[in-house]
Amino acid sequence: MIRTSPGNAQKSLGPRSGKTEQIYQNFTARKTEAEQRLSDLTSALERQQRMNRALFVGRAPRILIDILNKLAKEGLLEYFTVIGTHSLYAYEAAAGVGFGDAAALATQDIDLLLDTRKRLSFIAQMNSVGSSMLKLLQKVDSTFKIRDDQKYTAVNSKGFEVDIIRREPKDGDPHPLRLTEEDDELYAVPARNAGLLLDGPRFSAMIVSTTGHMARMNTISPVAFVRFKRWMAEQPDRDTMKRQRDVLQANMVEELIAEYLPHLQQ
Missing domain, CATH: 3.30.460 (Beta Polymerase; domain 2)
Structure with missing residues (x-):
């Protein structure tokens, strides 16, 4: 299994095993949770932007x-x-x-x-x-x-x-x-x-x-x-x-x- 960083650096975590399988499952679960949170926050931000516009809240360029x-x-x-x-x-x-x-x-x-x-x-x-x-x-x-x-x-x-x-x-x-x-x-x-x-x-x-x-x-x-x-x-x-x-x-x-x-x- 290979771990890839945001900067595209890669590091081997060893061959497939019970330990690496657990690492992968934990990673996948955290990723799914983070993606859902990002989606929820993005939707909330878009709603707030529409409300700001409808209520003429902002004046900044x-x-x-x-x-x-x-x-x-x-x-x-x-x-x-x-x-x-x-x-x-x-x-x-x-x-x-x-x-x-x-x-x-x-x-x-x-x-x-x-x-x-x-x-x-x-x-x-x-x-x-x-x-x-x-x-x-x-x-x-x-x-x-x-x-x-x-x-x-x-x-x-x-x-x-x-x-x-x-x-x-x-x-x-x-x-x-x-x-x-x-x-x-x-x-x-x-x-x-x-x-x-x-x-x-x-x-x-x-x-x-x-x-x-x-x-x-x-x-x-x-x-x-x-x-x-x-x-x-x-x-x-x-x-x-x-x-x-x-x-x-x-x-x-x-x-x-x-x-x-x-x-x-x-």
Whole structure:
């Protein structure tokens, strides 16, 4: 009898015998049970998605859901933190309400903050996946490609962008930082004060798309979001329109915390 691993490695368990027959029977029983559980969970997920869609539960873009689910499937979600406007979907989902100003959520890019403190384990996981970050995004949408003028940005045919952000180099961080050694690969760009976000408290919530599909988003604490947005609005080189948007988002989240998530103020 031969045991085959998920990676297609094979190991002999010896010739046919009472012992190997029992091993095979146990394996078959566990496999049948696992397949039935997967089928039941898949059916339950599909029912929930239909309910979400019928009740208009979700507002997040489907592309955002698909990217987060792809990272989770490949064991990479723990290395990235969503920052910026898309974090608002997690906050409103946790509070069970929707932000009234839809324009405040309108954006065509997602910022993924890479935890450079886990760089070695990230590289090991990417090696086990056997792919580059760009190729993973292309499995979500085949039109993703790296922008010629921004090597830290992947953009698809509809103009949706994925930016890979990192803290400013410290403690031996490599610079520049290429995510993998694959030929066509993204870099991570240093961002001012990103280290504060990396070291701050985390926040996690299930978000729902307009199609009813769901994904877990790991982002920064709403309190940290407010502080960071107010800091950004004070920067003299910040674009005026972006500064106004920073203040608007900070005010919205601050009100949300006070009314629906007061425990986060502790």
